[in-house]
Amino acid sequence: MSATNALETPTFLVQKLDAYYGSLHALRGVSLSLERRAVTALIGPSGCGKSTFLRSLNRMNDRVEGFRLTGRVSLDGQDIYAPGTDVVHLRKRVGMVFQRPNPFPLSIFDNVAFGPRIHGTSDRGRLRELVEHSLRGAGLWEEVKGRLNASALGLSGGQQQRLCIARTLAVEPEVLLMDEPASALDPASTARVEDLVGELRSRYTIVIVTHNLQQAARVSQHTGFFLSGELVEFGPTDRMFTAPQDKRTEDYITGRFG
Amino acid sequence: MIDWTFLTTKPKAVAAGGGIGPQLFNSFYILLLSLLVSVPVGMGAGIYMAEYARPGHFTEAVRLATEALATVPSIVLGLFGMLLFVNYFRLGFTILGGALTLGLLNLPLLVRVTEEAIRQVPDAYREGALALGATPFQVVTRTVLPAALPGLVTGLTLVAGRALGETAVLIFTAGTSASRHLFDLNPLAGGGTLAVHLWATFSQPVVPDAARIEAGAAAVLLLMVLFFNLAVSLPAQIWYRRRTGKR
Numbered sequence: 001m002s003a004t005n006a007l008e009t010p011t012f013l014v015q016k017l018d019a020y021y022g023s024l025h026a027l028r029g030v031s032l033s034l035e036r037r038a039v040t041a042l043i044g045p046s047g048c049g050k051s052t053f054l055r056s057l058n059r060m061n062d063r064v065e066g067f068r069l070t071g072r073v074s075l076d077g078q079d080i081y082a083p084g085t086d087v088v089h090l091r092k093r094v095g096m097v098f099q100r101p102n103p104f105p106l107s108i109f110d111n112v113a114f115g116p117r118i119h120g121t122s123d124r125g126r127l128r129e130l131v132e133h134s135l136r137g138a139g140l141w142e143e144v145k146g147r148l149n150a151s152a153l154g155l156s157g158g159q160q161q162r163l164c165i166a167r168t169l170a171v172e173p174e175v176l177l178m179d180e181p182a183s184a185l186d187p188a189s190t191a192r193v194e195d196l197v198g199e200l201r202s203r204y205t206i207v208i209v210t211h212n213l214q215q216a217a218r219v220s221q222h223t224g225f226f227l228s229g230e231l232v233e234f235g236p237t238d239r240m241f242t243a244p245q246d247k248r249t250e251d252y253i254t255g256r257f258g
Numbered sequence: 259m260i261d262w263t264f265l266t267t268k269p270k271a272v273a274a275g276g277g278i279g280p281q282l283f284n285s286f287y288i289l290l291l292s293l294l295v296s297v298p299v300g301m302g303a304g305i306y307m308a309e310y311a312r313p314g315h316f317t318e319a320v321r322l323a324t325e326a327l328a329t330v331p332s333i334v335l336g337l338f339g340m341l342l343f344v345n346y347f348r349l350g351f352t353i354l355g356g357a358l359t360l361g362l363l364n365l366p367l368l369v370r371v372t373e374e375a376i377r378q379v380p381d382a383y384r385e386g387a388l389a390l391g392a393t394p395f396q397v398v399t400r401t402v403l404p405a406a407l408p409g410l411v412t413g414l415t416l417v418a419g420r421a422l423g424e425t426a427v428l429i430f431t432a433g434t435s436a437s438r439h440l441f442d443l444n445p446l447a448g449g450g451t452l453a454v455h456l457w458a459t460f461s462q463p464v465v466p467d468a469a470r471i472e473a474g475a476a477a478v479l480l481l482m483v484l485f486f487n488l489a490v491s492l493p494a495q496i497w498y499r500r501r502t503g504k505r
Contacts, residue, residue, distance in 0.1 A: 060388070119391065153502070
């Protein structure tokens with residue numbers, strides 16, 4: 001794919017997505033496209049389907065018993081739910097950062113090197129390069145460069161979350177999915193993660209689920225508002241927060257419910 | 259009382275001054291052989307039950323069978339082992355028959371302990387590894403099993419302690435006599451272990467120094483369980499600490 005072409009096509013194109021957990025209808029006819037090298041925020045009250053949507057993009061929901069999905073989700077034109085799709089390869093291209101920092105009970109170095117190692121990189125020098133590069137990318141290098149062999153579990157919550165981001169970057173993904181990445185962090189760490197999202201935007205397509213409306217306004221270029229499994233409104237972030245088209249969006253962002 | 263001669267010489271049939279050499283060797287040899295059988299099967303089943311099994315008839319059947327096996331009194335299992343290995347396969351009282359029956363005795367405990375240890379591993383580790391593009395197999399081998407290691411080692415030491423002290427199962431399958439050669443690796447040799455020797459000496463005190471042998475054997479039994487546990491758990495702990503990084 002040529003560079004110009006890559007810039008024109010959306011990274012993800014989602015068409016008429018319906019998702020179910022058993023009999024629970026979690027997503028209803030969601031269609032949207034995610035722009036390349038931009039941050040898309042997904043907002044909405046708890047249980048509105050935004051996390052389900054996010055986890056549909058790297059097929060993390062496949063793990064859930066009774067999960068079903070109809071519609072089409074395509075990444076660079078390829079239907080990721082087509083039979084024969086290499087889910088492992090998909091997840092390598094579409095990285096994910098979770099709500100609670102979940103570093104492995106390993107050293108800082110081994111956490112970041114985990115991804116490259118499972119994908120076959122064993123050269124010590126190459127790993128060291130990747131680890132430094134990823135930790136720098138996640139804005140953590142200066143804080144941990146002297147103790148790469150220390151346990152990752154000894155880091156603060158905010159550092160752990162940036163370590164998890166570094167761990168994801170080390171696999172060199174194209175898309176970053178972030179599921180409320182700052183909701184378990186203190187305000188200072190939250191600000192650091194938000195700055196980081198702003199820096200990563202130039203290289204990655206980022207989708208961030210958040211409960212924090214100010215955060216969505218600060219970091220994203222596009223915002224989608226979910227309610228009861230429906231995508232009520234989707235558009236440029238500044239318009240969403242200044243002139244929402246839908247009454248329900250307006251009620252939500254002005255704090256009348258949710 | 260416990261000196262090198264006692265630990266390395268053969269028992270005497272009627273005279274005083276016998277040792278426990280072959281019995282000591284048999285205890286560890288039978289333990290090793292039984293673990294060779296029960297660890298792959300038991301831990302494999304535990305991993306399967308915790309990581310892969312979907313609720314259903316098959317899973318329920320495996321669980322029921324495991325629990326049923328766990329409740330069989332060891333002496334009944336010993337009789338079963340005798341019918342199968344000693345009589346049906348005409349092996350006689352052997353190290354092999356004893357080790358296999360002992361493996362059967364330890365199987366349910368191993369399955370249970372492994373399953374528990376693996377269920378203790380936070381799901382966040384699995385999700386983290388999957389999200390990095392790990393295959394389900396890599397998730398188990400690189401994330402789940404290392405994180406479950408302390409629990410697995412506990413299970414192994416529990417099983418080994420029980421195996422080293424077991425008598426009922428072994429009396430009927432490995433027998434009470436040991437090979438005339440010291441360190442006889444032939445699995446078809448007689449498999450009298452230290453615990454069984456202690457019982458046999460106590461129930462038929464033919465030798466004049468039976469009391470000395472009983473006391474010595476009992477002390478050595480305790481020490482070897484301690485020794486085995488340390489030999490397994492210390493290296494595991496060192497490996498685990500090194501792997502998880504300095505705190």
